[in-house]
Amino acid sequence: MAEAAAETTKKTKPGWGTLFRSLRNPKSGYTALFGFASGLPFSLFLGTLYAWLSEAEVELETMGVFSLIGLAYAFQFLWSPLIDKVSIPGFSKLGRRKQWIVPAQILLGVILIALSLSNPTNEAIGWFSLLAGIGALASATQDIAINAWRIDVADEEATLDILSTVYQMGYRLAALVGGALGLIIAARIGWPQTYLIMGGILLAIGIIGLWAPDTKVTEAGEGEPDELLLSLQKKGEINPSLRAKALGAVGLLWAVAIGTVLTFMYMSLAYAPEDRPNPTDFTVNFGPWIIVATVVIPAFIAGWLASQKNKGENVLTEDIPRDAGNSYAIDHLYRALVMPLVEFVGRMGWSLVLILSLVLTYRICDAIWGTFAYPFYLGELNYTNDEVAFASKFFGVGAIIAGLALGGYMLTVVGRMATLTFGALIAALTNLLYADMAIGGANMQAASDAIYFTNLIEFMAPFGSEGLPRLTFTIMWENLAIGIAGAAYVAWLSSIVSKKYSAVQYALLSSLTLLVGTLGRGALGEMIEDRGYFDVFILTTAIGGVAVVLCVFEWIRQKRAGAKSGVVTPDAAAVPAE
Structure with a gap:
């Protein structure tokens, strides 16, 4: 038995072995x-x-x-x-x-x-x-x-x-x-x-x-889709009449949201160029309301349904037979639109506030900043297209891939939440590197010179100006941080969704990540005009600091969840819920 346990420990020991076996x-x-x-x-x-x-x-x-x-x-x-x-x-x-x-x-x-x-x-x-x-x-x-x-x-x-x-x-x-x-x-x-x-x-x-x-x-989640539908008729499930009302409310909200998007698309394609609505304005003005209609309000409805079920109120007192008529169709729609949120809200409870806060802030720095990167490089710092292409596309993409590899290794060694927190920290701190670039980049140049990075870039890109090494040096560290943070974030986001509803739950959470970047760009653009890039980078560093704090709270939540369930792992809730 001791030898078997030792062998198991050897096989599951985190590190390069685990990484290579996975690959x-x-x-x-x-x-x-x-x-x-x-x-x-x-x-x-x-x-x-x-x-x-x-x-x-x-x-x-x-x-x-x-x-x-x-x-x-x-x-x-x-x-x-x-x-x-x-x-x-x-x-x-x-x-x-x-x-x-x-x-x-x-x-x-x-x-x-x-x-x-x-x-x-x-x-x-x-x-x-x-x-x-x-x-x-x-x-x-x-x-x-x-x-x-x-x-x-x-x-x-x-x-x-x-x-x-x-x-x-x-x-x-x-x-x-x-x-x-x-x-x-x-x-x-x-x-x-x-x-x-x-x-x-x-x-x-x-x-x-x-x-x-x-x-x-036929293996969708725990069983066949029909089995999930049949479970709705079991004792203790929400009363069909209440489910129908909840579905009606959620379905109406989703219909309005989809109709709004389709109307905008029709206007953009059918109207004359001068009369077409602006896509950015549409996303800024209507995007939050679409999220409210399809995520926020349905989440409150789902939370109320979950609480009713937990309290034993408005639930079936005995099993009922399945009706092949309208109720069957309603149950199908309920399973598609409402059950993913009921499951997620019911499983997370009030932790959902923490989850959504982390989703909205973790990638906000690079999500917003990406739009202004080229104006900063080309307009503010006066680099050429070739120099920016070399630093951001070729060298930068390589740095992101290296960061992803390092992030993958860290996930196997120190765990998901430690990597997620570390990624948030370094992603926030790299904004300070750009703040230095905004006031001349003297510190970036000195650091590049100290490790002979300047000599390497001068050899690789003889066409570049004397400032290309410090730009490449800055982008390299930022992209390395983005790679580590990105590896941890996608892994964490994937771990908190249910396998039964992974498509809906993951799509909803990832869309929130994309939307918050879009919504923040207008305000950030105005701040750049009024205060300059340096102050903006200080602000994005502070926002990144908020994400670090939220990561710590989420780490604590998962530890407590693991302790309550009796699971002792580096990351509680490490596997998506069945």
């Missing part, structure tokens, strides 16, 4: 591939495509329509219940998540090839924009399904932490291929040929994805 698992390879498939279309539709349109001399007013594409990613949670609830006829045999992933990847490949055969001129932009819009919807749908798949297939060897890190590595690599490398390829063989190649890559990934592991459709 050797086929699930890790497919996760990297799916991460690449997620990042490539995002880069091609929201970045590189604008370069093609500019080269084709498409008018800026017309080009503004393409910013609609970003809405598919910002509000993807609106159709996430479909991923958890609906099976696609003819594809369900592929698996619970692959029935969405593989068709989406193949559709994306076809769309990119179709774009390569199209002509993005002002006269023919309608068909081109339609294809890009459908592609963005397919890409966002793929992201929902892949994130849910990653959570579903994680096990003790291919851990959730490692799969989350590997996914991001693939995603970041795709951003480099679709962005910087895409521009280089297009300059040599042309845009149509470039998009043809990218489409072929996604088609190949879609075909390879056929062999990826997945849970069966």
